[in-house]
Amino acid sequence: MRRRGEGVRAGLRLLAHGRDLRGRARVPRSAEQWEEPAEPGRFPTAWARTPVAGAVRYGLQRGLLKPTTWTVVAPQVEGVERLDGLRGPVVFVANHASHLDTPLILGALPPRFARRIAVGAAADYFFDTPWRAALTALALNGFPVERRGGRRLKSLAPELVADGWHLLLFPEGTRSADGWMNRVRAGSAHLCCGYGIPAVPVAVRGSYAAMPRGRGWPVPGRPRVSVRFGDPLLPGPDENAWDFNARLSTAVARLWNEEELGWYGSLRDAREAAVARPAGPAKAGSWRRAWEASRPLPKRHRGPLPEDDA
């Protein structure tokens, strides 16, 4: 029964209460324990890997995405020459702190990789609605990855590798909440060991300061960000995925440290992955961690910082 005086607008307001612009409501806290895990993304992405879609995508990336990204931030790309001579499918493994990371890495990659790379994207975030899924698949060649022990990475990533696609994966699983690196999960390492393909460590610095979680556009002032590619790592014949993952984590951490320590300084840092992981200031309160991580990178790279500032 319609209440007197209630119009469509009032009805819409009531319906919109507690929902975001996409009409999704957050799960009330008391209902969280009863939530069913999201259905694995069933959105088909094969169409996005056809030659036509690939051409459209490359045009979008190089004609729109990269120029826009390079306009709003000031990327410094290092280590591209380490990719010379690399053949066959490669897994790029990067840290993840911002939505800027993907366009930065895709923009920094040489065309022969950029034209044939697929990006692992969280199924529950990027593939939850058809329009978002379609955009992710077309613009980024995204494919759904289950962050919570799902089946996608096991099912679709190997298929892509077998088809000769390079992959860009963010094995932390999600964007960092405070700008520092989280645990590197072993999924990528398993993939590399299982298929005997190389992994290229990638470290992105400054993206958290430029556009952290919660921001839809980078901060003004064209902040500097850096993208560093490391040497490709190939799993040894007897190396298991856990050992390879430790090696991979260490490599990403060293690249991360290159920002402050420089290449040679990071090599001299003898700490292993467990300790080398850039976990932020020890024993620091949460605000200090975010504070440090959101400190803009110096406008120009000036080599190692004095010890008391590092």
Next chain:
Amino acid sequence: MGRPGFVLEVDERTPALLVNEGEGARLERFPLGTRVIYPPDSLPGIRDVRAAIRHALLHPHGDDPLPALLRPGMRLTVVFDDISLPLPQMRTPDMRQLVIEQVLEYAAAAGVDDVELLAANALHRRMTAAELRRTVGDRVFRSFFPGHLKNHDAEDRANLTEVGTTRHGEVVEINRRAAESDLIVYVNITLTGMSGGSKSVAVGLASYRSLRHHHNVHTLRHSRSFNDPPKSAMHHSYDRMAGVLADNVRVFTVESTVNGDSYPPQVGFMNRREWEWSAADQASYLAFRKLNGMAPAKLRRQMWQRSYAPYGITGVHAGAPADVHPYTLAAVHRQQLTEVDGQSDIGVWGLPFICPYNVNSVMNPVLVMSLGLGYLFNLYRNKPIVRQGGVGIFYHPMPAEFHPVHHPSYIDFYESVLSRTKDPALIEEKYEEQFATDPWYTHLYRTSHAYHGVHPLYMWYWGAHALQHLGDVIFVGADRGAAARLGFRTASTLGDALEMARETVGSSPSITYHHSPPLALADVR
């Protein structure tokens, strides 16, 4: 496996929640901290229902397989629940049709010629030919109507027989044809814990003389609740009567249970939790609000009455009634039982468009009362969701509308009795006999499609326990005149109702919203 029922606590994330209000529904923002009772997710329905029926008939509980009970020359009476079950009406083919067809297949194979089909309508209105056809299916209808497919007539003295008397002195009087049959096959659909079991034959085929032993104020006040048979004085009476019946007539019962799919897909949002509404659900809610608001009253009623539920069948069990019913109750509980931690000061219920007595009809104010304070208030085990002396807030527009053919005695009850008293015990004492024996009402019951003269009083008794339990009753959005006639207060909004309730329960009351349908049976600890 679906999720169990649970109690939501409204927090700042919680979107507005759906509340039924008769032939409509609205979104309502509840105060932070309000508890909301949600039933378990709808259980999956049986895929091959016909096979499940055959299996139940061939592997019964506490009785021989049905074919072994059938023989040439026997008198077989197939009795089925009337139009009051399930609610809303299920889409065709009706479960009763599927069961009856299978029973008749076995009867035909056994060479049984003397078969009668009876709707167990007790004092409810007679089902129309179209309603009977919809319930039993075209094939059965064409084979048996009108000579051998009938409504039970509780006022046909020539066709009633006293089977016996219980140790409490309760007279068991039922339909003569059924009582004198070699076998009664009772075809039931159980929606809530109150239906099925001993109730089926002892109530469905009974006369007023028999029904008054349990359909009275004392019994209903001591049925806590009548959806929890072990704690229901009403069911204890049914059980005693069923015991007498069992000594005299063989009953083979077929009980089935339905899942929580109470609404068709076009209003599927009604079956979902609000924070899980998809964009399509939200769009269909907005379209529903708009269309429902714009539709003329008659069309709106038709749309609601024709929204047949796509129920899935969660269980089919057959055999001796006492052996079958525990399985049925277990299936009902699997679908509806939700644990609730303690009582609240205020209970909130949104009343849907349908109750057992307004199928293809009008829900008049007396039926609104029986639905809210009777059926929904009593959807509990152990304790009501509201504490003694708490406040019940109900949503319904409660127009003072009556169906003149279906509810003639309701009109007189509303106009003449409720204007004098609302006390169920006084009404029972002073007016019951008058309404029960009025020859005009009896004539309409027998020849037209009217509910029995005493029925409105029974509906008032249905709320007797809630009236005794609650300190105040407030209807949101109700017609003030109609609510006042029933002795209830009205409020325009939930905010106003809560403000009014504070006079009774203090300034910071706890609130529980019983979200239904789909129905949730609150197991209050």
